[in-house]
Structures are given as C-alpha cells and as structure tokens.
Amino acid sequence: MKRLLGVLVILVLGISLVGMIGLAEGKVAVVLDVGGRGDLSFNDMGFKGTDQAARDFGYEMVEIQCATAADYLPNLRNVARTGEFDLIICVGFLLGDALGTAAEEFPEQKFAIIDVGWITGPNIMNIVYRENEASALVGALGALAAAEYGYDYVGVVLGIEIPVLYHFEAGYRFGIDWGIKKYTEVKGTTPDVGLLYTYTGTFSDITLGKAASEAMLAQGAVAIYNVAGPLGIGDLEAVTEFHDNAGTTFGPPYFFGVDANQDWMGNGLHALASGMKRVDTGCYNAVKAVAEGTFTAGVTSLGLAEGGVGISKMRDLIEFVDFGIGAGAITLLDVPSIVYNWVRNRLTVPGWIWDAVDELEAGILDGSIVVPTADTGNEMAAVRAEYTLGAP
C-alpha cells in the first residue's frame, strides 16, 4: 500500500515536472472583469484575439476570470508574482484601478489594457479605440434608412455614462448629421430625422435594454443601435417582437450590433449592421508586439485605418458566424438561413445608401472627414449642442 502511494507520488511529481518543462516557451494571461465569458461580444472577443495570438506565436494562454470586483487586484498580483508571464492583458476599463496598482508593484511585468487611456506607466500598453469612427458609419446608415423609409428617428441604447460610450455617442451623432446632409444633397429635400438615446446605467440588465428599445420603436425609430454589450440581446428581442406584431419578417426597423459582428444574431433577420470594435485585434497585436520584441508602453489608438473598428461587411459575417458556432449560440446548420436572411435584409436598403456609407468611410480613412469625439461630460455636452438632431 505504502509503496503504491510512493509510486503515485513520484508519478504525480513526474507529471508536474513534465508540465513545467512544457511551459518553457512563455505564457500570456488574459484577465476578464466580472462580466466574464459568454457575452458574444466584448469579453469573448478579448479571449478570441489572445487565444489566436498565443497559438500563432507559441505562447501558452491562461484565462483568468473574476468572480467579484474584489478579485481584480489579487488576480493581477497572483499572476504577476509568478514572474512566468510575458504579458498580462486586462480586458476592460473596470480593471483599470487594479492594473494601475499592480503595474506599479511589478515594474518588470508587461501589461496591456483595453479601453483605458488614463492610467499609463512604463510597463503598460494602453489600447484604446476610435469607436466614434465606426459609430459614424452606423449613424449615417441609420439616418439614410430613416429618411428613405420616412421614419422620424434613429435610436441608440447605451450602458453606463463612461468616456468609452461618449466616443460611440459622439460618432453616432456626427454620422446621423452627415447622413441627413447626404440625403439632402442626393434627393434635394431635407428629411426630418432625429436621435433617440438612453443611458440605461447597466451593462448587464438585458430587460432594461428591451424596455428602452420598445419605447424608441413606439416613437418611430428606424433602428436601435446597441452600445451596451449584452443588452443587445434585449434590444434585438424588442425589434423582433415589433416585427411580429406588425406581421413583417424583414426590413425596417433594424437592429445595429456592437463590438463583435452581431449581424448573425436573431438568425440574421433584423441585424442590418454592426459597429465593430475589434477587441480581438487589440489583444492580438499586444501579444504580437511582445513576441516580436516591439512592445512599447503608452497609448495605442485603433481606428478605421488600423482595422480596429469598422462597419460589418460580408467577410466579417462569415468570420463571426464561426465565433457564434464556437460559443455554442448557433450550429453549422443555421448558417445558410442566417446568410440568406442577412442578405435579404441588407437588400431592403438601396444601393446608393451603401455607397454613401462607403464614401463616408473613405473620407474618414483619407482624413478629409474628421469625426468628433468626447472623453468628458463637458466635451460630450459640446458635441450634443453641435449636433442636436431634433432635440430642442
């Protein structure tokens, strides 16, 4: 019996030793906030990008989730303390404070953080996005569709009032304004299109997203833009129910996705486009920079030009259908109907509108059009004052 136990202990030790040798190439950690996996959006994208990069550059990836906010700092310290990790990626601004503390305590450890530009350090790579650029494209599409179909409003349901969401709102406002001007230029009449927007104060309560969307649809919104991660599920539900009640299966009103390409959600019936924010690209680039020895501290801003943000296209749909299958939300059998529904829905918007959106995209890319943004409440107030969009 004792001998058996001895053999067992040796075996276990041997296995763990082999395990240790296997780790020699290096490790990266991805730390998620309490939102955790399964949002089909922000957090899953962070995981996806890091996982891909770890595979491409031969790292072992470790995923660390936090059960409560009290775990943020201990988790970062635990990982940094081991000294085994080449890079720790923090996905989301909620981890900002913890990162600031941990990065000071472990100056040799390299960190990267998504969406936080205000906490910097010699060992921190800050990855921020110009969400305003993608949102401008979505806003222009919404405004043109509203004008085309005679709707009074375009809508947006946002989460908590934080700087990142101000980027979205500012861009959306600019895009709507641009779309109205474009319509006037093409058709010769100025359409009466306004903006409906709500900050729900949550990134988790899906019912609030649904309630806000229902109110907007009742007032005549042509589309609901989801800018609150999982709340999009509720927004899309509201749009779907609106169609069911009206007896229509596609066409306006539409749903606009966010962060990931969410066009495939709801069987592709009502999601016209998504304002993508490629969290995966940011994470991928951070790991790549470490692998190639080009890691630089400081703020890296990713916009349309860097492929960090964008409006969803056909190729993105295919990529993210895979993402949805990977998450277990859909199966391979759903793909043909999703693609069919999506194409049919897209065709309800005339080609010249799509061309106009492309024109805006080209303008932003070559720098001839600059999309405004906002980081503080005051800056946001200034943007709201400039683009009132129907509000008194």
Add this chain to the structure above:
Amino acid sequence: MSSEVTKSSSRLWRATGRTLTGLNPALESVLAGVVGLLAGALLMWIWGYDPWKAYMAMFRGAYGDSYGLASSAARGAPLILTALTFSICVRAGMFNIGAEGQLYMGAIAAVTIGYFTLPSGLHITAGIIFAMIAGAVWSLVPAILKLTRGVHEVISTIMFNWIARFLAFYMVAFILVDPMRGEKTISIPMNARFPILVRGTDLSYSLFAAVLFAIVIYFILWHTTMGYEVRASGFNPKAARYGGIKSKRTMLTSFILGGLAAGLAGATVVMGNPPTYAVISGLPQLMNVGFDGMAVAMVGRNHPIGIIIAALFFGGLTAGGRVMQFYGSNPVPLEMVRIVMGAIVLAMSIPELFRIFPAIKKQGTELFSLLRRLTSRVSHKEGSA
C-alpha cells in the same frame, strides 16, 4: 406500504441526524471537510483536471506564504461580520436573510464620508459609525414589521435585500456618483481608509475591526443577561417567555446587533479593499458577501469563534481558488473552481443544518401555512366576486 416506506425513511433520517449530531463538533467539521474535498476532487477528476495539483495550488495560494494568508484573511474579514448577522438571529430562533441588503446600505453610508474631511482616526470612525447605523436601520424595518404585524422575517428580509439592491444602484448612479467616472461612486479619501496591514496584499486593519466585533458579540451572547435572554428565546421560546423574558425585546436586540454587524461589513469592504475604495456600479465587490456569510455561519456552527475560523477557511477557498485558475499546465477554470468550492461548503454546512433542522422545519411549516392562508383568502375573494 407507502406509509411504511416513509416511516422507515424518516427513521433513517433521524438516525443519520443522531449520528452526525452525536459527534464532537470539531471532529464533525473536519470529517465534513474531508468529504467535501473528496467530492470536489471527484468532480475535477470526472472533468479531466488533476485534483491533486489543483488542491496543492489552492492550499499554496491560500496558506502557503504570508501573501496567501493575508489574501485569505482579507477576503474573510467581511464574511465574519455577515456570518454574525445570520447567527445572532439563529441564536434567537429567527432566520435573518437580510445581511446582504444591510451590507449594501452600510457600504453606501460609508461612501458618504468622502464628502467631508476630518482628522484620519476620526474620519475612519465616522465611516464605521455611519455604516453600522445604516445597517441597523435597514434591519430595523423587518424587525418592527415582525414585532407589530407578525410579518415573517424570511420574507421581509429577502424583500428588503431587493429594495436595498436597487436603492444602492440608484445611489451609485445618481447621488454619490464620481463626476469624473460614471461607473463608480466617489472614493473614500486617503486618510479615511483602513491602513494596509501587509504591504502588497489586500489585507487591511479592517480585519481587527471584524475580529473585535466577533469577540464583543461572543461576550454579549455568553456573558451578559441580554445575551442569555437572546439564547434562551432561541432555545425554547415558550420556556423563555414563561421565565419572564420579553421575547419582543430579544428579537429587536438580535436584529439590531445583526444589522450593526452587516453595516460594518459594508464599511470594511469599501474602506478596506484596494484599489478603488468606492462602490462600483452594479455592486460587483459587494454582491453575495451577505449570502456567503450564511454559509460561513453554518460552517462556523453559529458561534462567533467558530465563525472567525470558518471565515478564514472560506477566505482561503476564495484566495486559493484564484490560484487554481492559472497554476500548472492544465489549470481549472473559474466555473469549475466555484463548483468545487460549492461542494466543499455544502458538505461542511451539513452538520449544522442537521442541528438546526427542527428550527428550519418549523419555519418552513409556518411559511407554508402562511402562503396557504393567503392563497385561500385570494381564492375566497375571487369566489365571492
């Protein structure tokens, strides 16, 4: 036939209960702990993780060095207090599920000290007092409802948890919000935070506040007349009343003591936990601290000293569970870690659940008959209408 089956099964039930409750409490807890660990190991083994390595990582992370010990104690401190809330009321024969809501109120009240300045010591004291008062006030309403209208405390405290939750949401989003960062309240000023006890960890002097409070509760319950009355009414309410103990007063006392403890727990979380020192929108650092306290109370046998030990064990599970996520080449994902923790905690609370089973049964019957009365009244009304 079926009555025979139920009879024999109830006999088996009683026999198991007797065996379990007949053991030495310490031995019982250790035995239950071993069963829990084995159950957790089995679960991990079934899903293809190496239980031995995972547990090694967990114990190293929880108690392996001063860093681990400090992390465990830091997580345990608020749990000591929320566990006390539950156990004081159990000692008085009631089930106070309201620690969670009282904790939120305590945390919210503690944040308000960010609006004024005081000398350091006074400022911390002010935060503690604010939080404790808020917790006590929040527990007072269910207590008064019970005393005057006979509202069952299980129902009212659960409801009050929800009210507290949404009230806290509102306060965070609109009243106490940090003007520069909308996702959190203003932060507790530097000089009003519990100083960090072990550098580079979460452990602050709030641990002393929690332990001190537990000792005070121990002293009150076992060495004062008031405590004697509380325990006597819990042990046998009729005999206590016959002996001249005012049951209403003991109920009120135990609710208030519980509220003070939960409020203080809220203060230890916001004033003692780096790095944010504020309540974050959605309350992610407060969520479940009150409910976890109930499990801690069970494991700690509803005794203040047992609770201190159980809270350190619980904190160790959390701190060690974090390490299980990235240790070795086949780490255990958080979801699995939490399942294993659940198995351990469940196993460890079984002995105490058996002990207070008669009380639970009584509460259950009361609730059931209450619900039946309500539904019959509703159906009666419908019938007449």
